[in-house]
Amino acid sequence: MEEIFKQIKEDFLIQEESLSKYACKSKDAILLKKDERLKENESRTAFSKDTDRIIHSMNYTRYIDKTQVYSFIGNDHITHRVLHVQLVSKIARTIGKILNLNLDLIEAIALGHDIGHTPFGHTGESFLNDISIKENIGYFRHNAQSVRALKDIEGVNITLQTLDGILAHNGEMLQSEYRPQEKTKEQFLEEVDKAFTEENFDKKIVPMTLEGCVVRICDIIAYIGRDIEDAIVVGVIQRKDLPKEITNVLGDNNSIIVDTLIKDIIVNEFPILENKLTCIDVWTPASYKRYTNSDIGSFMSFIFPPKTLPIKISNKIKGLDNVFLATQWQQSPGGLPIAAKLGKQAIEEIKKKIS
Numbered sequence: 001m002e003e004i005f006k007q008i009k010e011d012f013l014i015q016e017e018s019l020s021k022y023a024c025k026s027k028d029a030i031l032l033k034k035d036e037r038l039k040e041n042e043s044r045t046a047f048s049k050d051t052d053r054i055i056h057s058m059n060y061t062r063y064i065d066k067t068q069v070y071s072f073i074g075n076d077h078i079t080h081r082v083l084h085v086q087l088v089s090k091i092a093r094t095i096g097k098i099l100n101l102n103l104d105l106i107e108a109i110a111l112g113h114d115i116g117h118t119p120f121g122h123t124g125e126s127f128l129n130d131i132s133i134k135e136n137i138g139y140f141r142h143n144a145q146s147v148r149a150l151k152d153i154e155g156v157n158i159t160l161q162t163l164d165g166i167l168a169h170n171g172e173m174l175q176s177e178y179r180p181q182e183k184t185k186e187q188f189l190e191e192v193d194k195a196f197t198e199e200n201f202d203k204k205i206v207p208m209t210l211e212g213c214v215v216r217i218c219d220i221i222a223y224i225g226r227d228i229e230d231a232i233v234v235g236v237i238q239r240k241d242l243p244k245e246i247t248n249v250l251g252d253n254n255s256i257i258v259d260t261l262i263k264d265i266i267v268n269e270f271p272i273l274e275n276k277l278t279c280i281d282v283w284t285p286a287s288y289k290r291y292t293n294s295d296i297g298s299f300m301s302f303i304f305p306p307k308t309l310p311i312k313i314s315n316k317i318k319g320l321d322n323v324f325l326a327t328q329w330q331q332s333p334g335g336l337p338i339a340a341k342l343g344k345q346a347i348e349e350i351k352k353k354i355s
Contacts, residue, residue: 008043016045020100024209030160030185032151050108050162057156059115059149069227070234071120078230084222085111091258092218096211098266105211109165112158113215116145141202143167144195164188165212167195168205169219178213181206221261225254 016025029046044052054060063082070078089110096106118124128140146166150156164183183191188208195202207213231237242252251257 005043009045012043012045016102018100019102022099022210023101024105024161024211025102026104028161031157032160032163032185033157035157045104046159047102047104047108047162050158051104051111053156053158054108054112054115054150054162057115057150057154059154060111063115066117066119067121068223068230069121070230071123073234075233077233079223079226081114081117084226085114087222087226088113088215088218091221091262092215095218095262095265096214099210099214101211101214105161105165105209106215108158108162109169109212109215110218112150112162113146113166113169113219114142115166116147116149117142138196139199141195143170143202143205144192147192160185160188161209161212164208165215167192167202168207168212169216170202170205178217179206180208180210180213183208217265221258224250224261225257228257229254 013025013027016023016027019025026045026047031046042049063085064080066081067073068079068081068084089107092106092110093103096103118128120127125140125142132138132140144167147163150158150166151163167188191201191205195205207216228237228242232239239252250260
């Protein structure tokens with residue numbers, strides 16, 4: 001049994017090797033303290049365990065009754081924190097998937113980022129900050145409190161990268177460029193301390209991973225349109241009241257706003273692709289014969305003898321520097337080596353077609 005779980009975890013780690021060079025790999029995860037609960041038959045990666053530990057924490061349960069903006073409203077359809085963090089996670093994973101980042105790390109940061117938030121939104125945070133200053137005990141910042149709630153109060157053993165993303169998520173601070181900043185364990189702990197002791201220090205904190213940067217900007221995307229919808233639901237504004245100079249750019253409802261902003265981020269990440277993507281051909285069973293001269297398709301093997309690796313093929317295609325071939329599985333107990341090989345063959349044939 002232990003061998004099976006060990007193999008599953010190794011397969012996950014091998015899959016991560018196909019992530020972007022800018023992604024944070026699970027093998028690079030850092031724990032602030034030794035994991036006493038580490039088991040030999042553990043199949044999860046470090047960041048996957050972070051997510052599990054966060055959603056099973058007592059602090060995560062306390063999300064439920066915390067509203068996002070409007071409090072004391074008798075309406076079940078306005079946004080609560082527990083929904084907000086799920087929206088951030090979904091939007092961030094959408095962008096992270098396109099950028100080929102570590103989705104497990106993104107999910108952990110997103111679901112844990114507001115755990116230290118107060119009831120009554122930022123108004124509650126402001127009240128606690130005033131009390132902290134009056135009592136001469138420093139400053140109250142919900143992002144730093146999220147780290148404290150998990151790490152110190154509840155003692156949940158979370159990786160440094162996840163805790164850093166939570167600390168640096170400050171979505172209210174807009175930036176023209178989001179670039180990760182390398183830091184050590186000691187530097188992270190110093191930032192946590194300064195967030196409580198130095199005024200506005202939390203506004204200077206930058207995530208150490210690109211995954212953290214993605215969650216930070218997705219925090220904004222998740223609440224912009226949703227806050228508008230909540231305002232309409234509770235009768236504060238009507239949709240027709242939204243300024244045309246804004247709706248003409250972003251849209252006038254949450255769905256369109258989220259879609260617009262996600263696309264904008266992608267285009268800004270890959271500006272060369274804007275209006276330049278053209279479908280040359282599609283590789284399907286119907287078009288299979290065109291390139292393989294076979295009517296019956298390809299036979300694929302999904303089972304390999306113990307400790308046997310599937311066929312390995314080069315990920316690069318000659319003459320195409322901007323193409324990297326990725327397969328769904330690369331190691332037993334599952335694999336599609338023949339499909340990968342034929343996929344490469346298809347691309348090579350298409351290249352001949354257009355050259």
